[in-house]
Amino acid sequence: MAQIHPTALVDPKARLDESVTVGAYTLIGPDVQIAAGTTVGPHCVIEGHTRIGRDNRIFQFGSIGAAPQDKKYAGEPTELVIGDRNTIREFCTFNRGTAQDGGVTRIGDDNWLMAYVHIAHDCIIGNKTIFANNAQLAGHVEVGDWVIFGGFTVVHQFVKFGAHCMTSMGSIVFQDVPPFVMASGNTAQATGLNSEGLKRRGFAPERIGVVKQMYRSLYRKGLTLDQAKAEIAAQREAVPEAAGDVDLMLDFLTASTRGIVR
Structure with missing residues (x-):
């Protein structure tokens, strides 16, 4: 049996590996799947059609798999898919996809997602990214591998980020950021390369x-x-x-x- 705190509410239809740990007062819905080695902290809500891979660390107060913040959403069974070995810190909010796009919000492997990160509906996140505190993505954003977002970066919907690019703290991004490029400012402009x-x-x-x-x-x-x-x-x-x-x-x-x- 999974190690579930007695105050947690886990729907009996949820599919949790026996090695999963669930903290106090956490709520897990019936369509949730969580693979081996993942730990979920206290006071989290994981809902909807959400699949979470192996060895993730989800800290307290996260909202994972909630309905998309899209007025066109009409209750379709869309998904949130999270890969392996991600660190998800406090107060993160990750929403499911919409039927108007691919129906899936997807987060890859080995990502480091700091406190208050928001990943909206239909975003596609690669592997080994870093989201500093309060990085916020609107819907349909695509993020390549190894991308780094400075704290308080805010991203317009449908923007794409190439692999190895980086934003500085407080950047407001309305256009695509090519691979390897550093972007900064409001509105963000190219300011150099992520050479380091x-x-x-x-x-x-x-x-x-x-x-x-x-x-x-x-x-x-x-x-x-x-x-x-x-x-x-x-x-x-x-x-x-x-x-x-x-x-x-x-x-x-x-x-x-x-x-x-x-």
């Missing part, structure tokens, strides 16, 4: 050099976006070990629908 993060992740100097060249093409040479993309594509042949980084940037720029921060 790339070094910590083991990027060789040659790869970081290519990332710097891509940044110059986008932001320092006065090129149109098409001209910048052509110049970036040439880097694939110049430094073969950075070909994946070049493709990551080009794919992001091609998929961007809101335009990129400038």
Whole structure:
């Protein structure tokens, strides 16, 4: 049997692995699934069609899987899916998806989500991200792997964040942030590269050099976006070990629908 505090209310239809721990006064609904090794702190509410993976740590006072804050929502059986080994701190609010999108809000693996983080309906979060306190995402936002949000970052709906990018504290983001780029301000603008993060992740100097060249093409040479993309594509042949980084940037720029921060 799962280790459930006697004051917790866990619906008998909920599916909890026997190694799950549930704290005092927590409420878990009938359509919730929680995999092995996950701990849920006191005074949490986990509801709706919510699936939580292995070895997550959910701290007290979280609201996980509530209905989306969308006036079009009409009670459809949408989902929240959380992966493995995430740390979810106090007062986080993660909402389910909507039928107007894919019907799923998805959070990947190994993410660090600090207090008061809000992830709205239909957001897609990758792996190994960091959300500092009070980072707030509106609906339909897509976040790549290794992204870092500074505290009090606020994001407009449908914005995309490329892998390894970063925002500074208090940023207000209305447009897409390309991979590797640091964005800051209200409204957010590109302010440099997340070079220190790339070094910590083991990027060789040659790869970081290519990332710097891509940044110059986008932001320092006065090129149109098409001209910048052509110049970036040439880097694939110049430094073969950075070909994946070049493709990551080009794919992001091609998929961007809101335009990129400038």
